[in-house]
Amino acid sequence: MLKTSRFLALAALGIGVATTVTFSTEAQAQPVSDMDRAAARDLFREGVELQRASRFAEALDRFTRANSVVNAPTNMLRIAECHAALGHLVEALEMYRALQRYPMPPSPPPAFVQAVEQGREEMKTIEPRVPELKIDVTPPQVPTLSVTIDEQPLHSALVGVSRPINPGVHKVVATAPGYTRAEQTVDVKERARQAITLNLTSTGGVIYGPAGGATTNSQYVQISPAPGTSQAPIDKPPVYQEPERPRPADLRSRTSFFIGPRISAALPAGKYVSETGGVLSMGDVANPGAALGAEAGIRFARLFYFSLLLEGAKYGEVKKNGIKYEGSSFLAAGKFGIITNPDGFAFLADLGIGYRSFSVDASSASTKQSDSASSADFLLGVGMHFKAGKILRLIPKIEVGLGTFGDSKINATNSSDSTSHALWTIGLAGYFDINLDKRAAAAPPTAPIPPP
Missing domain, CATH: 1.25.40 (Serine Threonine Protein Phosphatase 5, Tetratricopeptide repeat)
Structure with a gap:
């Protein structure tokens, strides 16, 4: 409880x-x-x-x-x-x-x-x-009747009425002028609905009420003391052991698996070294476009995570000197990052390294030519973390991939010019965060124990 x-x-x-x-x-x-x-x-x-x-x-x-x-x-x-x-x-x-x-x-x-x-x-x-106990007294409507439960008076209006009572052994006494004292001890169990009848005997020796003190309400269990028996010992209260109360830090999820898509605007910058040996500006072969990716990973030690990212990008067309250029890229990368608060609003940052391929299709009225290059990319990303639901997270994020397209011989011959590139993505990721911390998952809602 x-x-x-x-x-x-x-x-x-x-x-x-x-x-x-x-x-x-x-x-x-x-x-x-x-x-x-x-x-x-x-x-x-x-x-x-x-x-x-x-x-x-x-x-x-x-x-x-x-x-x-x-x-x-x-x-x-x-x-x-x-x-x-x-x-x-x-x-x-x-x-x-x-x-x-x-x-x-x-x-x-x-x-x-x-x-x-x-x-x-x-x-x-x-x-x-909470159990209930109904106390009947015979004969009914005795003037100046007094009924007590464990020496505490029972209101006369509650005689013959089922009322809540604590579980345990209770002593019930009824007295009235001109009648002998009537007393019973009843052992009330949790969740039970019980009834007893106290038979008052007039001092003239006349016994009123039904023999045996049977109750007229069949939904109650009639309790009568056995002749010649003494009062039963009082039971101890039910054992009520408080479970260990873990600190709030222990209840927060420390490990989870997350997976989800992300969509971004893709912005190319820098140089592109083609297979034919030419050094071109990225702007000559690709305009800003869109990128779509999927990321999955593991969060551990509460704040840190490792993830794998697969992302493809399609860049806008470039028309120049009667030639149409269409660029695209594909990235596979591993990343290590930190989230300052996985359970709410937080700052997020990560570093990674991956492999990126870049291809360009150049077509004119009479010819069509394809060119490609690849590079090891260093990734840097920053963003914000929002808890949008029990397992849903939203991450607006900016990320840049830095690298160099082309081979070492071509780059060496063009050492006077920088041949590095920067491919930017600015977008939104949506992740499903699945808790793997069994203790945190099984813990009931936290209870406040603050001072008043």
């Missing part, structure tokens, strides 16, 4: 807001000083440690006192959890319901919102566990 937690510092953002919303009218009229707020924060932290150590009664005391100083959803969530751990299911359920009614301020701290959401989910597991 318990969820994992966030850093204690998260709710510090809501301290100022929490002090304006209090749990009672008395607290609303009483301002909270900085010293009291700090003391409440210390009580909360002490309660967290006690709760983790399964010392729930002591933890409940700390959370309750902290909440009496600064009423906050984070305190209320912990109070409900401790009640549930102690078997106080009725009190836990009421606190969960109070948490859902908490008057949120404008722009509430994220820890408050998350505490309310977590309480809503935990309440769903508590509600079906």
Whole structure:
């Protein structure tokens, strides 16, 4: 039922807001000083440690006192959890319901919102566990009837009515002037709907009510004490062990597989050395065009990744001296990079090395000729990382590939001129990020454990 937690510092953002919303009218009229707020924060932290150590009664005391100083959803969530751990299911359920009614301020701290959401989910597991007990008394409508459960008075309007009760052994007593005392001990189980009947005997010896104390409602289980038996020992509350609460850093995905396409504008620059030995400007054979690629890789150690990129580009036509030039290229590369925050908005950068081929088709009215070259390219890219969904990522990015087309002999004869090229791509990539970290994937939504 318990969820994992966030850093204690998260709710510090809501301290100022929490002090304006209090749990009672008395607290609303009483301002909270900085010293009291700090003391409440210390009580909360002490309660967290006690709760983790399964010392729930002591933890409940700390959370309750902290909440009496600064009423906050984070305190209320912990109070409900401790009640549930102690078997106080009725009190836990009421606190969960109070948490859902908490008057949120404008722009509430994220820890408050998350505490309310977590309480809503935990309440769903508590509600079906709460048992009910119906207490009937015969004869009915006895004047000045008094019924107690564990020495606590039961309102007369609730006699004969099913009511929530905590699981465990309870002692029920009915008394009235002119009647002998009637008493039963009932062992109430979780999720059960039970009923008992207390038979009052008048001091004149007349017994009222059905023999054997049978109930008239068949949906309840009739519980009657066996003759000559003593009261059953009180059971211990259900064992309620809090699971380990990993730190938020441990819950973040550290390893994932990603794959997706990218589309870009392709901008050629620099020189091109053809197979015929001519040195041409890239602008003489290719205009800006478009590139389409696919990239797949592995993210590791949370922030770093290695990927493989395949990309083809088609450049715009160039018409010059009656000849039409059409250029295209293909790139295969491996890259190593870093993402500053894989779970949200972040900066991204990578370096890589690959192999690029470049080809040009030159055609005129009478002839058509093809030329090609290749190069080892050094890649440099920068961009931004956006989390667009649970597994979808969007990456607007600029990347440049630097290299030299042509062979060493041709380049040597043209050493006076630079024969290097720069092929730019400016575009958008969309990746599917598939988490491979089993612990992070299995972890439930994080639970806030901030101070009040």
